[in-house]
Amino acid sequence: TAEYDEEALKELIAGELGAARNRSFGLTTDALADADLTAQVSPLMSPFVWDLAHIGNYEELWLLRGAAGIEPMRPEIDGLYDAFEHPRAERPSLPLLPPDEARSYIATVRAKVLDSLSSVRFDPGNPLTSGGFVYGMVVQHEHMHDETMLATHQLRKGAPALLDPPPEPVASRPSGADEVLIEAGPFQMGTSDDPWAYDNERPVHLVDVPAYYIDVEPVTNAAYTAFIEAGGYDEPRWWTPAGWEWRNSSGKRAPAFWTREDGRWLRRRFGRTEPVPPGEAVQHVCWYEADAYARWAGKRLPTEAEWEKAARWDPAVQHSRRYPWGEVYEEGRANLGQRSLRPSEAGDYASGASAYGVRRLIGDVWEWTSSDFHGYPGFRSFPYKEYSEVFFGPEYKVLRGGSWATHPLAVRGSFRNWDYPIRRQIFSGFRCARSAGEAA
Ligand code: AVJ
Numbered sequence: 167t168a169e170y171d172e173e174a175l176k177e178l179i180a181g182e183l184g185a186a187r188n189r190s191f192g193l194t195t196d197a198l199a200d201a202d203l204t205a206q207v208s209p210l211m212s213p214f215v216w217d218l219a220h221i222g223n224y225e226e227l228w229l230l231r232g233a234a235g236i237e238p239m240r241p242e243i244d245g246l247y248d249a250f251e252h253p254r255a256e257r258p259s260l261p262l263l264p265p266d267e268a269r270s271y272i273a274t275v276r277a278k279v280l281d282s283l284s285s286v287r288f289d290p291g292n293p294l295t296s297g298g299f300v301y302g303m304v305v306q307h308e309h310m311h312d313e314t315m316l317a318t319h320q321l322r323k324g325a326p327a328l329l330d331p332p333p334e335p336v337a338s339r340p341s342g343a344d345e346v347l348i349e350a351g352p353f354q355m356g357t358s359d360d361p362w363a364y365d366n367e368r369p370v371h372l373v374d375v376p377a378y379y380i381d382v383e384p385v386t387n388a389a390y391t392a393f394i395e396a397g398g399y400d401e402p403r404w405w406t407p408a409g410w411e412w413r414n415s416s417g418k419r420a421p422a423f424w425t426r427e428d429g430r431w432l433r434r435r436f437g438r439t440e441p442v443p444p445g446e447a448v449q450h451v452c453w454y455e456a457d458a459y460a461r462w463a464g465k466r467l468p469t470e471a472e473w474e475k476a477a478r479w480d481p482a483v484q485h486s487r488r489y490p491w492g493e494v495y496e497e498g499r500a501n502l503g504q505r506s507l508r509p510s511e512a513g514d515y516a517s518g519a520s521a522y523g524v525r526r527l528i529g530d531v532w533e534w535t536s537s538d539f540h541g542y543p544g545f546r547s548f549p550y551k552e553y554s555e556v557f558f559g560p561e562y563k564v565l566r567g568g569s570w571a572t573h574p575l576a577v578r579g580s581f582r583n584w585d586y587p588i589r590r591q592i593f594s595g596f597r598c599a600r601s602a603g604e605a606a
């Protein structure tokens with residue numbers, strides 16, 4: 167018998183599907199002209215209409231044809247929205263559904279999903295529907311593409327198109343040590359019992375981690391500016407050979423969207439130009455920049471295991487938590503879900519600290535780790551190898567913790583993201599670590 171109330175779970179799923187759709191429509195409103203929705207903002211990104219119809223096509227494949235066994239609605243468009251068939255740069259030239267057709271296609275898919283939900287059995291013996299897994303996968307998928315569309319918005323030229331609510335005021339910010347010591351010893355990495363976790367987060371396994379120090383907060387704009395102003399981009403000794411080659415060929419000397427004017431740093435953020443706020447976590451840096459900064463600071467990037475131990479391990483009870491603060495998501499403990507279109511400042515969200523007192527691990531900025539993306543011992547691809555397995559290898563670096571643009575359902579302490587070390591259009595930052603016993 168199921169350990170969950172299937173009716174209540176279905177209600178939760180219907181609500182979360184609705185919330186994800188409101189978000190997707192909010193990012194592709196008809197306040198944007200059709201030309202904006204179909205344009206190529208950057209060769210790194212899909213046109214908004216591709217993401218929109220892809221969200222619906224993925225939902226049709228997994229929830230209608232898959233879970234509910236319903237006949238294909240529009241099999242002829244599957245190829246257009248298959249991410250592996252067409253790279254992003256090529257998508258604007260495809261015969262994509264125009265905005266209104268894309269909206270009505272995904273609305274029809276959704277109506278059928280909600281119609282069929284009550285008759286789909288969440289069979290505990292069927293890993294696809296047990297615990298509502300495949301529905302959770304589709305909800306998370308929509309939110310991932312919403313974050314991707316936010317990155318497209320950030321790259322977009324022209325007048326601001328999104329509401330930009332100010333960050334909530336903070337009464338006081340705690341002060342204290344810049345880094346904490348995490349004692350040597352094993353911890354539980356990954357999960358085997360989180361019902362909506364992806365294959366790459368599984369299975370739970372013990373990892374023995376030597377003692378290390380990790381920064382309490384992600385690196386701030388002020389600290390990153392000090393690296394720039396100390397000539398960090400001009401010193402090959404801080405960079406790996408591949409990083410130095412990236413520095414030379416890209417010509418980059420600051421995070422993406424930064425410009426220097428009259429002796430100060432400005433940044434463009436969703437169509438507005440503003441002074442770079444010193445206390446915010448730095449974002450839009452690539453792995454090579456994060457790695458070079460860390461070396462300049464006398465530190466290094468944490469490994470994935472170091473990041474996760476600092477985030478999840480509770481040494482008092484010898485157990486890994488789902489979130490830094492505990493098992494249950496609580497609003498206000500992390501800067502997630504597009505509350506405002508920016509990271510928060512060092513000292514904010516102190517109530518989201520981990521058992522070790524490490525802050526802002528979840529939310530704010532995706533944090534680059536030193537680790538390549540690989541399967542854990544005992545990894546089994548599920549439900550399709552194109553989610554994770556085809557990306558395993560030395561080409562991709564792992565990022566952890568989600569950003570301000572990540573929805574709470576699409577991140578947890580065990581969640582793993584990955585990208586090429588040159589990418590910086592994503593909401594990526596980092597924190598530093600160092601092995602215990604080595605000078606900072
Ligand atoms: C997990 C964020 C790397 O957006 O490229 C989207 C997730 N998989 N559609 C991405 C994904 C299928 C993926 N990342």
Ligand code: FE
Binds near residue numbers: 224249311
């Ligand atoms: Fe996708």
